[in-house]
Amino acid sequence: MRAGSGLAFHFLDMLQIYTVAMINRHRPQILLTEQQKRILWQLRIGGPSPRIQLAETLGMNGASMTRMTQQLIALGVVEEHDSQGAATRGRPMVPLAISEHGGWAVGATVHPGWLELVLVDFSGKPLIRDSLRFDSPDPLVFARTLDARLRALAADHGFMRGRFLGVGVAVPGYRIRGNRDHRQVVDRLSGWSDVPLAEMLGDVLGMAVWIENDATAAALAEFYQKDIIGRYRSVLVLFLGHGIGAGLIAERDLFAGEHGNAGEVGRLFPTGQPRPSGIDLLHLLQAAGEPIESLSEIDALQARHAPLIADWIERVARQLDYAVITGTVWLDPGAVVISGALPLAILERLAVRIDHLVAARDADYRGEIPKVHASPIGSSAVVIGAALAPIHAVTAPSNGG
Numbered sequence: 001m002r003a004g005s006g007l008a009f010h011f012l013d014m015l016q017i018y019t020v021a022m023i024n025r026h027r028p029q030i031l032l033t034e035q036q037k038r039i040l041w042q043l044r045i046g047g048p049s050p051r052i053q054l055a056e057t058l059g060m061n062g063a064s065m066t067r068m069t070q071q072l073i074a075l076g077v078v079e080e081h082d083s084q085g086a087a088t089r090g091r092p093m094v095p096l097a098i099s100e101h102g103g104w105a106v107g108a109t110v111h112p113g114w115l116e117l118v119l120v121d122f123s124g125k126p127l128i129r130d131s132l133r134f135d136s137p138d139p140l141v142f143a144r145t146l147d148a149r150l151r152a153l154a155a156d157h158g159f160m161r162g163r164f165l166g167v168g169v170a171v172p173g174y175r176i177r178g179n180r181d182h183r184q185v186v187d188r189l190s191g192w193s194d195v196p197l198a199e200m201l202g203d204v205l206g207m208a209v210w211i212e213n214d215a216t217a218a219a220l221a222e223f224y225q226k227d228i229i230g231r232y233r234s235v236l237v238l239f240l241g242h243g244i245g246a247g248l249i250a251e252r253d254l255f256a257g258e259h260g261n262a263g264e265v266g267r268l269f270p271t272g273q274p275r276p277s278g279i280d281l282l283h284l285l286q287a288a289g290e291p292i293e294s295l296s297e298i299d300a301l302q303a304r305h306a307p308l309i310a311d312w313i314e315r316v317a318r319q320l321d322y323a324v325i326t327g328t329v330w331l332d333p334g335a336v337v338i339s340g341a342l343p344l345a346i347l348e349r350l351a352v353r354i355d356h357l358v359a360a361r362d363a364d365y366r367g368e369i370p371k372v373h374a375s376p377i378g379s380s381a382v383v384i385g386a387a388l389a390p391i392h393a394v395t396a397p398s399n400g401g
Contacts, residue, residue, distance in 0.1 A: 030075065030077065030102075030103060030163060030165070030394050030395070032075075032394070032395060033068075034397055034398065035060075035064075035068055036068055036071065036072055037395055037396060037397040037398075038058055038397050039054060039058065039065075039068060039069065039072060039078075040072065040077065040078070040098065040395050041252070041395070041396060041397050042054060042057055042058060043078065043096060043097060043098050044098060044224075044229060045229055045230055045252075046230060047097070047226075047230070048081050048095035048096065048097040049095055049096060050093040050094060050095050050096070051065050051066060051069055051094075051096065052065075052093065054069070054096070069096055073096075075102070076099060076101060076102050076163075077098070077099055077102035077103070077122060077395075078096050078097070078098065078099055078102075079096070079097060079098075079099040079101075080094050080095070080096060080097075081094070081095045081096070081097050082094075082095075083095075098122060098123050099122060099123075100121040100122055100123045100125065101121070101122065102121075102122035102163070103121075103122045103163040103164065103165045103391070103394075104119055104120065104121050104122065104127065104163075104164060104165065105119070105120055105164070105165045105166055105167070105168065105387045105388070105389075105390040105391050106118070106119050106150065106166075106167045106168070106387055107119075107120065107167070107168045107169075107170070107217075107383045107384060107385065107386030107387025107388070107389070108146055108167065108168070108169050108170075108383065108386060109169065109170040109171070109214060109217075109382050109383050109386055110134060110142060110171075110189060112135075112188060112242070113133065113134070113135050114131055114132065114133055114134055114135075115131065115132055115133075115134035115142070115145060115146070115149075116129075116130075116131045116382075116383045117129075117130050117131070117146065117149065117150075117383065118130070118380070118383045118384055118386075118387050119153070119387065120384065120387040120388065120391070122391065124224050124384075124388055124391065126380075126384060126387075128153060128157055129380075130149065130153060132145070132149060137188060137189050137190045137191045137192070138191045139189075139191055139192050139195065139197060139200055139201060140191075140200060140204060142201070143200070143201045143204035143205055144204055146167075146205065147204060147205050147206075164207070165208075165390040165391055165394055166207055166208035166209065166210060166389075166390030166393075166394075167201070167205060167207050167208070167209050167210070167390070168209075168210045168212060168217065168385070168386035168387050168388065168389030168390055169197070169201060169209060169210070169211055169212070169386055170212050170213070170214040170216075170217035170218075170382045170383065170385065170386040171183055171185055171189070171192060171197070171211060171212070171213065171214060172185060172186045172189070172213075172214050172241075172242070172243065172245075173185030173186060173189075173192065173193065173213065174213065174260075174261045174264055175213075175259060175260035175261055176194060177194070178259060178260070179196075180198075180211060180212075180256075180260055181196050181197045181198040181199065181211050182194055182195070182196065182197070183197065183211070183213075186242075186243075197209075197211045198210070198211050208390065210386075210389040210390055210393060212385070212386060212389050213245065213247070213261075213263070214239070214241070214245065214382045215237070215238075215239040215245025215246055215247045215263055215382075216245075216247040216254060216256070216263060216385070217247070217381070217382050217383075217385030217386045217388075217389065218237055218239040218245075218247055218339050218381035218382045218385050219235070219237035219239075219246070219247020219248065219249055219254070219263070219337075219385065220247070220249075220254060220385040220388050220389065220392060221377060221380075221381040221382070221384040221385035221388060222235065222237045222247075222337045222339055222375055222377070222381055222385075223235050223237075223249045223252075224385075224388055225376060225377070227376075228335060228337070228373075229252075231334065231335070232249075232333070232334030232335045233249075233250075233251055233252050233334060234248075234249055234250050234251060234252075234331055234332065234333040234334055235248075235249040235333050235334065235335050235336070235337060236248055236249075236324070236327045236328070236331055236333040236335075236336045236337070236370070237249075237336075237337045237339055237375075237381075238265070238320055238323060238324070238336070238337070238338055238339065238340075239339045239340050239381065239382070240276060240277055240278045240316075240338070240339070240340030240341070240342055240347075241277065241278050241279070241295070241340055241341040241379075241382075242277065242278060242279045242295075242341075243266050243275075243277050243279070244265060244266050244269060244275055244276050244277045245263060245264070245265060245266060246263035246264075246265040246323065246327065247263050248262050248263050248327070248331060248333075249333075250331060251399070252396075253396060253399075254392075255331075265323045265326075265327075268322065268323055268326070269319065274315065275319075276315075276316040276319040276320050276323075278295045278298075278340055278341050278342050279295070280312075280316075281298060281309070281312050281342070281346075282294075282295055282298065284308060284312060285298065285301060285305060285308070288305060288308060290305070295341045295342060295379070296341075296379075298342065298343060298346075299343040299345075302343065302345065302346070309346065313346065313349050313350055313353060314353065316350060317350055317353035317354050317357060318357065320338070320350070320354055321354055321357040321358065321361075324336055324354060324358060324370075324372070325358070325361065328358075328369070328370060333370045334370055334371075335370050335371050335372075335373055336354070336370045336371070336372045336373065337372075337373045337374075337375055338350050338351045338354065338372065338373070338374050338375060339375035339377075339378060339381050340375070340378065340379070341378065341379035342378065342379075343378075344374065344375075344376075344378055347374040347375055347378060348374040350374070351372045351373055351374040352372075352374075354372045355371070355372040358370075358372065
């Protein structure tokens with residue numbers, strides 16, 4: 001467990017905030033107008049900016065910008081930084097920025113044999129990461145375990161004061177019945193399938209709950225990375241874990257599709273055949289005599305099994321190239337991110353090889369083609385994206401800015 005920077009205060013204060021969040025779980029902790037959301041979103045995209053620059057970028061007059069930013073400062077979601085640059089009419093240009101203290105949210109997900117959670121501040125920065133053993137297929141057991149763990153963390157750590165925005169839960173499953181909270185989930189979580197997950201978990205936790213597909217959650221986390229959100233409006237993220245999934249950002253918002261299942265690229269790779277997934281590499285290493293059980297153990301085996309891993313990267317790059325070209329011709333993303341629960345060195349080699357394959361195939365194409373990036377956060381993307389789901393839902397403008 002690691003605690004991030006922040007203002008420590010007494011456990012009873014934290015418990016009071018936690019209890020208020022439970023009592024008021026159906027009330028929005030922050031209620032923003034679309035114009036206020038546009039300002040917040042621009043600060044996320046462009047970083048700290050003075051009011052005059054924000055007004056010019058968003059096409060607003062100075063008086064309206066001053067009024068709305070004062071409201072955002074009063075709400076605690078925006079703060080003034082030290083003056084910089086040249087003065088305007090004798091007054092210094094004071095940059096505004098997203099306040100880390102504006103609120104916090106929790107993200108959680110279940111891996112085979114363990115539960116992972118993270119608390120993030122309003123800027124999206126992780127404050128606390130935690131994990132514990134967990135091996136139940138029952139979502140109510142998950143909710144009770146998460147509730148107990150959050151109470152324990154409140155006792156063990158100081159938190160920043162601020163609004164609690166909710167809990168995001170990432171699940172390995174796709175939507176059914178046209179309902180974001182009803183999912184067909186993998187067999188190891190059989191009790192999660194075709195039940196009202198947000199309602200069930202929320203009743204136990206006493207909090208607002210967002211349910212999201214794990215690869216879609218990873219896409220949200222990857223998009224919120226500084227080098228991505230400020231450069232691209234649309235991004236395709238491929239996540240290699242125990243399966244293969246994808247998430248799409250279109251015009252700076254999550255794209256779910258008509259039935260909520262955009263990004264189900266696993267359907268391109270039939271079961272029973274080699275698939276571009278982390279578990280596929282794990283099985284190959286097991287067949288080579290390595291007694292490993294977790295994707296986290298692959299990192300230590302890279303030198304010993306360099307030829308096997310190189311062959312796997314070449315095969316998987318060609319498989320993912322098919323998914324990339326399919327996504328590219330329809331979405332026209334600015335970037336493709338290769339993410340997953342694999343060592344960063346492997347993700348980087350995959351990204352480089354896919355980038356070469358894309359460039360070679362499109363040698364005669366004169367239009368822009370997306371740059372392929374390796375994820376900087378890898379296996380943490382799912383749980384961080386889950387935590388960002390409440391923040392994104394509350395603060396992102398409805399049209400993606």
